[in-house]
Amino acid sequence: MRQDLSDRQRYSQLEGLSTEEALSEGLIDVDDLIPAEGSYSEPEEEELRKYCEQNGLLFPTKYMRDKWKAKAEKARQIQEWRAKYQEEGGIPY
16 A cells, blocks of 8 residues: 655655565555556657666656656746747846
């Protein structure tokens, strides 16, 4: 059964753990292991797989996919914002 932790607490405790360790510690639930379908583009998916391999995880959990998707969306918003203000003559400070 998954522990009742904030996202920030859960994320900090998940770092460096394998999927099996995270399950046994109660940081993730079996439902978190179900892959999210069609959430984001192929390059983002590949980057997430590489991140998991580098950190000793078998595959990304649903929680990690959601966090990765949010991070990618924020980066896209920043790029759009920069492009908009460059067209208008520069970024206001």
